[in-house]
Amino acid sequence: GAKSDGRRTYRFFESGMDARAKARRSLELELRQAIADGGFELHYQPLLHLEAGGVSCCEALLRWRHPERGTISPADFIPVAEDTGLINDLGRWVLDTACCEAVNWPEHVHIAVNVSPIQFKSETLALHVAAALAASGLSPSRLELEITEAVLIRDDEAALDVLHQLRALGVRIALDDFGTGYSSLSYLQRFPFDKIKIDRTFIKDLAGTGASSTIVQAVVNIAAASDMTTTAEGVETEQQRSMLRVLGCTEMQGYLFSRPIPAVEIRKLLSSHRERAASVA
Ligand code: C2E
Ligand code: MG
Ligand code: MG
Ligand code: MG
Numbered sequence: 001g002a003k004s005d006g007r008r009t010y011r012f013f014e015s016g017m018d019a020r021a022k023a024r025r026s027l028e029l030e031l032r033q034a035i036a037d038g039g040f041e042l043h044y045q046p047l048l049h050l051e052a053g054g055v056s057c058c059e060a061l062l063r064w065r066h067p068e069r070g071t072i073s074p075a076d077f078i079p080v081a082e083d084t085g086l087i088n089d090l091g092r093w094v095l096d097t098a099c100c101e102a103v104n105w106p107e108h109v110h111i112a113v114n115v116s117p118i119q120f121k122s123e124t125l126a127l128h129v130a131a132a133l134a135a136s137g138l139s140p141s142r143l144e145l146e147i148t149e150a151v152l153i154r155d156d157e158a159a160l161d162v163l164h165q166l167r168a169l170g171v172r173i174a175l176d177d178f179g180t181g182y183s184s185l186s187y188l189q190r191f192p193f194d195k196i197k198i199d200r201t202f203i204k205d206l207a208g209t210g211a212s213s214t215i216v217q218a219v220v221n222i223a224a225a226s227d228m229t230t231t232a233e234g235v236e237t238e239q240q241r242s243m244l245r246v247l248g249c250t251e252m253q254g255y256l257f258s259r260p261i262p263a264v265e266i267r268k269l270l271s272s273h274r275e276r277a278a279s280v281a
Contacts (some may be wrong), residue, residue, distance in 0.1 A: 028084050030066070031077060035089050040064055042097055043260035046269065047112070047231055047253045050245050055273055057110035057144060059253065060098040061260045062090070082118045091119045092128050099136035099143065101263050105270050112144040112174065117151045121158075126165040133169070140170030144195065148176050152187050163191050177233070178219065188222060196223050200234025200254070207239050213247065220248045 034040060040062060047057040064072040081087040095113055102111035119125050133140055145166060151159050163173060174195035175187070179202055188196070198219055205212040216232070223230045232244045235254030244252055258269065 024080060027077065027080050028086070031064075031081055031084070031086055031090075034064060034066070035086060035093070039066070040090070040093065041262065042094065042101065043262055044101070044266040045253060045260035046258050046266070047251045048257050049251055050241070050249055055109055055270060056251055057112050058102075058105070058266055058270075059112040059146070059260075060094060060101075060114070062094055062114075078116065082116055085118070087116045087118045088122050088124075091116060092132075095128060095132040096135065099132045099138045101266075102142060103136050103138050104267060106274055107139075107142075109270060110142045110144050110172070111138070112146050114146045114176065117148065120147070120151050120162050123162075125162055126169060129166060129171060130169055133171075141172065144172040144174050146174045146176040146197065149178075149181055149184070149187055152190065153182055156190075160191060174231070179215065185222070188226065188228075192226065193228055195229045195231060195250075197231045197233055197253075198249070200232075203232050203234050203240055203244075203254070204236075206243050207237075213243065216244070216249065217247050224248070 041064075042060045043063050044058040044060055046055040047059065048054070049056040062074045062078075064074075064077055066072050078087065081090050098111050098113050102109070105111075115125070129143070129145070132138075133143065147163075151163075166173060172194040173191070174197055175193045176197045177199045178196045179199045196219060198216055202212045202216055206216065220230050222228075229250035231251040231253055232240070232249050233253055235241055235244065235252040235256050237256060240254075241252060241256060261269065
């Protein structure tokens with residue numbers, strides 16, 4: 001009858017929750033282990049200056065080399081790392097590693113590091129950034145910290161305070177994934193970002209009949225009026241690249257030029273790219 005069906009559904013739901021909670025718990029334990037064992041690796045994806053054509057920056061993207069499950073995407077483990085607070089240790093490792101890697105690159109190439117909203121709440125972020133810079137000897141102006149709007153939503157004043165501390169260190173601040181989530185133009189007014197990264201949902205539809213090109217143009221105009229640069233995320237086609245040049249976007253990032261690649265490969269890419277640029281000049 002209806003009653004027993006209901007009970008069966010309920011029990012099924014309950015055991016489903018249980019399985020999910022268990023999976024999460026084991027993921028958390030594995031994450032802790034991987035942080036202790038050095039199970040993480042950074043890949044780097046170049047950002048290309050649209051006018052000049054050269055690589056202006058590389059973004060560090062975290063990869064987890066899981067012993068059984070292969071490489072796990074950050075989308076699958078960052079949320080767990082955030083819920084458990086493990087993101088603070090992991091984020092610190094990312095900062096240290098990325099800064100140390102970037103000192104091997106040509107001096108004009110910046111390094112971009114993603115920073116979780118949770119790291120902003122720990123109150124030690126500016127300290128850790130300063131330590132990473134000191135240990136690596138990287139010039140602060142080469143470090144770009146990518147934050148999302150989520151940072152600015154809650155605890156506005158505290159977040160602004162941290163942003164100003166970071167700015168005082170001489171690092172650059174980029175607003176990541178702009179146009180998604182709780183986007184509000186007022187965020188751009190409340191803090192002077194150095195760069196706006198336009199989310200790839202707008203780039204994907206750039207050549208379509210929708211409003212994407214109008215939106216990208218508006219963001220580029222707002223940015224230019226406030227001394228900010230713009231980066232288009234997820235550029236996959238030549239058509240998108242040429243449209244972005246016309247729209248006046250500063251940089252592009254995407255599979256069209258390169259996927260995120262290991263440190264050894266990014267060094268090769270940067271040196272061959274520099275030679276090519278030098279031979280053209
Ligand atoms: P994000 O910061 O917006 O990074 C860009 C993402 O877009 C990367 O995914 C990159 O591989 C992907 N991507 C780049 N070009 C293209 C393209 O042409 N097409 C498509 N479809 N995708 C492209 P990934 O590496 O999987 O990282 C996902 C997200 O995980 C990042 O988004 C960032 O929010 C987070 N993440 C990655 N590394 C870190 C980290 O060290 N710390 C923190 N807190 N978050 C990180
Ligand atoms: Mg990013
Ligand atoms: Mg992004
Ligand atoms: Mg994105």
